[in-house]
Amino acid sequence: MYKDLKSKDPDMPYKQIMSKISQTLGIGLNSVCKIISEYKSTGTVASPTKTRSKKCLFDKIDDLDRNGIRQKVHSFWLKKELPTIDKVLEAVNDDPALPNFKRTTLYTTIKKLDFAFIKRKRCSVLTEREDLLVWRQNYLYDIRKFREEGRTVYYLDETWVNAGDCVDKLWVDKSIKSKHDAFTRGLTTGATNPTGKDQRLIVLHIGSHKGFLEGGLLCFLSKKNSSDYHDEMNSNNFHEWFESIIPHLDPNSVIVMDNAPYHTARIEKIPTASSKKDEILSWLTSKGIVIDKSMFKPQLMAKVRKIKSRYISYVVDNMAKNAGHTVLRLPLYHSELNPIELAWAMVKTYVKQNNTTYNIDDVKSLLNTAIDRVTSENWKNFIEHVKREENKMTEVDRNMDEIIDNLEPCVLTITGETSDSSDF
Template sequence: MEAEDILLSTPNKKRKRVSPVTEIDDFDAAAIRNHIYAYYAHGEYPTLKKLAISLKDSGLFEGSPPSLSKILKEIGFAYKKNYKRKIIMERTDIALARIDFLRKVKDITDWDKVVFLDETWLNANHTVSRSWTDDKAESTTKVPEGKGQRLIISHAGTSSGFVPNCLLAFKSVKTTEYHEEMDFNKFKEWFLTLLNNLSEPHFIVMDNAPYHSVQKDKAPTTSNRKNEIITWLQNKGVEANNSMLKKELLRLVSIHKPRTPKYILGEIAKEMGHTVIRLPPYHCHYNAIELIWAQVKGYAARHNVAPPFTANKMLTLLHEACVHVKADDWKKVVEKTKNVIKKDWERDLQFDNICDQELIINLQDCSSDESDFDFDVDLGCTPFNN
């Protein structure tokens, strides 16, 4: 027996499992979404097997089909059967949210009156990820390992630049997701500052983060106590009492609750002459400030090269970075966002026409192919929680 034929084993050694590649940023998610739309636009059903190959060829995703399956579910797609074929379809609620948003913004005539707001973060040790080095001390970074203390940031801007006096940045005291440290009261205070710095009515584009979405007179749910449900119904002039079962009361709630919820921040903005337009889930590319954040973080990374690596220093770099973002930078990203929105509306119109006809099926995809089924079967719908 040749030496190379001998297989050595270590039965008691625990082998490290390779974790699935399921961490992607918002921009990659948007690119994958548009890649899937392109299949339908060309009259072809996308399957997990096809997508895994074509996304890799396009440089959009290098992971395995199971990893891709998880990502598709997370960004609002579900496994469906259509004429006994396994295909990937966008969840109806996500598609309707996008259509509602596009319908509201596509007819805006003055894009100078559109405000884009968002929250982000910067770590004290944030720096460039790659540089030329020969791995000697003289050409290696002095930035410590780890992320360091975090800054949580809110800002807003228009095609004219950042809205004056609206930069909010504070130090994080937790190591968890930064959204968890921005509560409704803190955001409301900042939002009022923003509104007071707008001299005329604007459209305000924001996402559906929980602290953006606190409802006014929210309809009760199964988590509410019975007496709370009764009180809500009675305030609406609906006859309800303690002799009724909770399921009966909730049925009355479903009948009498508003078709569209009213949000506290939206109502405040409305009273001051502004209109809040909410982004559809998983569509960050409709928010122009996302591209500005990339510019701000790039500046901070390039200039964070020497000690001290602290949150206070990063705060200084943040202010410098915002100053370096000019009105022309904002004008370009707003124009780009406007064009993406118009293009996507036209795409949805085209897709609607395609769905009204019979789609072309790639004959190279065998309808009895079981390889997709094992990966796709768990692509169920999950509630959106931004």
């Protein structure tokens, strides 16, 4: 429109052109002026920035904080006390290592950690959701069985290292008033401030009681400005790396990993409620299911749910199985059961203590040195710590089962649906 109006009437005032475009297209005058100004200065027009959905607090806190909240709930069960939302809120907010929560925000966060609020007598008790509890106990049974069989257990995980990572506290000479003062006294102004914070290394590795697996490190520079390092990895990258490390594993080993999307890419796409009706019909037909084409979509999805468990198969699991290995997945939000998290903590501490240049290449060199410093003895200690955590979780589940079974139940049970605040 701008070009057309200019060609028809070159002498038309700029403001009049803007006003005419705005009225004709129904677009705000300021937006029209901004777009035309951008075009005149750059020769092109960028796509409007899409409004991003606002992240809730649960998305902002990291796995360490989520795990800390879960452990606060478990601590009550270990003491054979009933955890209520008020008790947990006080415990979380009293811990300086955890974020401070409002009552309703903590309630929402805990539910997203797959806890359930079960009504007993005059209060609601926090307990694990049944499916997560079953998953955890199955995991604990399997990992103990594999150890008893003498199979090597490998643990893998991703993390990140920022160019600006450094220690939070250090000694400062407060007698130095300025750079000139330091120079005249033959002193320094202390450590320089971190730079290059936007640069980040994404790191993937795998290890066992023997230490980090030789040749198992994958490290690359982040290209996305994202708060979540998981955004950097994709299924293709992970599968390529996984295939490369399989030949280096001990025979008949077990590989423990979490449930990141690229760890759980499926061989076959199974229809969901968002699938087109024709796609659902085609999938059911391919499985030999006799269907009536006059059936409605909810009826077809009911048939899908009935048989889909037979066809859930993951790419990584098949790769491992074909090489004689077994993949074991951690329960959701249970990073404390992965000893590599302790290895990462040791690695990052070394990098922070020795990072003085904040240069990404220097940080990468520090990272490699830090990984080499983690010995097999360290790994054995990490695994022993995890075993103690596993025993603690079994005790939590035992106490939970015993105490809840002896409580007088109420009619109302809340297991995942939003409740009124008066219920908790």
